[in-house]
Amino acid sequence: MLKTEAIDVQKLRADFPILKRKVHGKRLVYLDSAATAQKPQAVIDALVDYYSRYNSNVHRSVHTLGEEATEAYEEARAKAARFVGSSPKGLVFVRGTTEATNLVKFAWGEKNVKKGDVLVTTLMEHHSNIVPWQLLAKEKGATLKFAGLLPDGTIDMADFEKLLKESPRLVAFAHCSNVLGTINDVHAMCAKARASGATTLVDGAQSVPHMPVDVGAIGADFYAYSGHKMLGPTGIGALVAKKELLEDMDPFQGGGEMIREVFLDHATWNDVPYKFEAGTVNIADAIGLGAAIDYLNAIGMEKVREHEVRLLKYALETLSKAKGFHSYGPSDPQKRGGVVSFNLGDVHPHDLATILDEEGIAIRSGHHCAQPLMRWLNVAATSRASFHVYNSYDDVDALKAGLDKAGSIFRL
Amino acid sequence: MLKTEAIDVQKLRADFPILKRKVHGKRLVYLDSAATAQKPQAVIDALVDYYSRYNSNVHRSVHTLGEEATEAYEEARAKAARFVGSSPKGLVFVRGTTEATNLVKFAWGEKNVKKGDVLVTTLMEHHSNIVPWQLLAKEKGATLKFAGLLPDGTIDMADFEKLLKESPRLVAFAHCSNVLGTINDVHAMCAKARASGATTLVDGAQSVPHMPVDVGAIGADFYAYSGHKMLGPTGIGALVAKKELLEDMDPFQGGGEMIREVFLDHATWNDVPYKFEAGTVNIADAIGLGAAIDYLNAIGMEKVREHEVRLLKYALETLSKAKGFHSYGPSDPQKRGGVVSFNLGDVHPHDLATILDEEGIAIRSGHHCAQPLMRWLNVAATSRASFHVYNSYDDVDALKAGLDKAGSIFRL
């Protein structure tokens, strides 16, 4: 079965050159898209086209190549903004979600967080949405607090609201967990956090690649995402915010492009978003991200989401039949992203990954950059299978067979 | 003439697909490599190969793709380190020179610079080697001082040594100026600065792409360069430093990869250089940079340098015959990089660039991210022609004809 009700996967797989590859003589079954997604030919072509036809620095040179490169880069910005319901002046290109949260830490946090302030995040966060706030809290004498989770892997809203009573300066949380798959009710959480006077940051690393997202409707002050998880190149991502909020912030990195005028004793800043894009930007990969967005739009994000819900449902049903299978996160597929974290008996996730790799199956194993969540789950590590548009039921079946094999090797 | 005594340019041009392109119906004469260099097919192929065959996140997944990607990424690190006589543990991948200087500002500067300290840079610097230190000085109550220049566009060493008497905390300067072309005696400057007790940072953005560089022999504490100026992809560059110095520094950005363990109230850091590579790194472009280095090594950096000296000599001779031509920087080609900054009568550089563009000639015009230097030169802007391995005498001749045309349009 290579079609879900939403996507004709067979047709679409031809767009991804890597899927022709064999691993240990087997068809590549790539189930690690939450770590990084594979790239369609259209994205690769956009990079090749840029470097073969109009590579040039942007915003600087008035020659033809420079103008073409600038236009393409700014068009990519407009696409990246529209894709999440934002406007180009509020979109800063960064390396990825991690640089986005750190930019907020440096450019907003250093200015706005004071001694005694409370910062709030949750127990399900990726390290990139924890460590910057830890560092900020330490520098400023503020306190970082974690909203707890309910047994089903959703955020404990009572606990969240209790923390809001402490009038936090910043409330930061994921739109979708990279381990549990939990899709948080970010609309409600942003509304509540803003009502408490907090500035909000939503980590969209696992949502933007997989479902329609409208930052304006969500009401987040900051929204971050990574290009490489949404079929785009490595090295590019976005921080989205209201223009006025960006204008209020101090610069982050200093250098070319972000300045208006430089004197010996001071400098003045360029308009946003350029103020936050110091030095030569990652031109090619921004353009590549634009091509990835075009590709996703052509499929339709509603369809992508529906496809993944179908797969997830099938996966939870199918895999739970494997001996020793135990998965984490909400049981309702409508409430989670296309991610299945699990353990298999006492088989360590790394051993499982090795056994599966031999079958051509790529899953992720480890702490998934979410050690506090691992401790909450009371496990050292989990295995994780995650989906994108090129996955179908056959991949789930392959995984099930792999789990059975591992179970038999380990005599579960 | 398509050969210099060092390089057979005709043969080599075939490696650069963009050079087949026509601009306004004319052969592309690309003389803007100091802004960003063009890419050989080998670099483009490395990117395509990565995305088509073994794209995966690194350092995380134990499956085959993950291991191949990790190996290739670390091999690129080793190449990027060896290329400047350094070792992989002392090489942090960054977006480019600008991120490198900012990393030093945040991770070294915040910890080591105190109120009343003196920081020293020079009047010929790019904004990326000025603005971070201005920001640092302002935050810390330190003072940033600028070593002056002699009329020939070299650093005034008497002034430089006078500033060293103030025992600066940091001394930062370019290896090669992107406007004047001046190659500074970085060996002597580092030795003197270190003798005064300062930490040194050398901006190698315009040296590493064009000449053999040995950071160990130079004796710089920090050395920075950009991949996109050395035939590599956009979005990647390097900060080189001794392992021990990096170990002594605070982290820069927080997130995945840079941590060892994350607890609710604190985190511990990964070994260097990983400690400074937070989040998903720019895997593809690091690998692309490795391919660019292979390409340059195959030519030989001694040859690249000799080639550019020949071109520069020819250019200074030829262009000076154009009416109204006035160039900046040292007159001895041995003492400068392949960069010619100039003005032509009262023709504004932007107007000149437009006229040249019509002839297919791409030069850079403006302040070149060096406004303090522009003020010292007492000009608002200059035009700049800059070379790389694909340029030859024919490009200089084309430029000369273009200048003549501009001179006649403007009735100089």
Place this chain on the structure above:
Amino acid sequence: MSSADIYRELILDYYRSPRNFGKLEKFDIDAHDTNPLCGDDIGMQIRVGVGRSIEEIKFSGKGCAISQASASMLTELAKGKPLEWVKQLSKEDIFKMLGDPDLGPSRVKCALLGMKVLKMGVYGYLGAHYEDPDDTP
């Protein structure tokens, strides 16, 4: 259109001998802007006369032939006009004034900088805020 046409006699003449260049002793409007990407810089001062008209106007600054000539020609065009006239001014008007040169996107900014500064000043005087629609992104 070739560069020889763009830089025709008239533009060069305005570049080298700009009309209305300098500063006013008394003025009601004073606006200024820089193009951060190329460093072009234009200031405009206006004395407002009876019936809210542009009684006196001068520009100052530095930059390329196109930005300087465009600003200078614009001051000539604007002199004596009512302030409201500035509101209706469009980029097409500027291109026409310059003889419809064939400019790439970055040089278009040079051509329009004078208009932008004029609009910023006049809108401000009229209590409005001018947002440049062509501001990238």
Place this chain on the structure above:
Amino acid sequence: MSSADIYRELILDYYRSPRNFGKLEKFDIDAHDTNPLCGDDIGMQIRVGVGRSIEEIKFSGKGCAISQASASMLTELAKGKPLEWVKQLSKEDIFKMLGDPDLGPSRVKCALLGMKVLKMGVYGYLGAHYEDPDDTP
């Protein structure tokens, strides 16, 4: 070599019933390391006996079957040997001990973590510093 061979009876047995697992009450050497990439974690404690030999040795930690079995087997191998023996220990010795499994580069690190910790401890005790030659980069 297939994974069924890698995870042969012996390895699984050491994984599930590790020999010399735990802590020593009295010890002269106490070393510990984590693989930050996968979270595997090994500690080793040694009591040094007459003639600078390894009188008692125990390991603790958590991780995959390969890292745990390798560490456990290594303690058995090491017990009674002179400290100097540890210096000569090579990764080939470890691979042999494990039955020459066909491991990718990241799993090799799992196999060698026990040896790394043992060497760190013993080198330190002998006043030297152990630098892992396979530490990437």
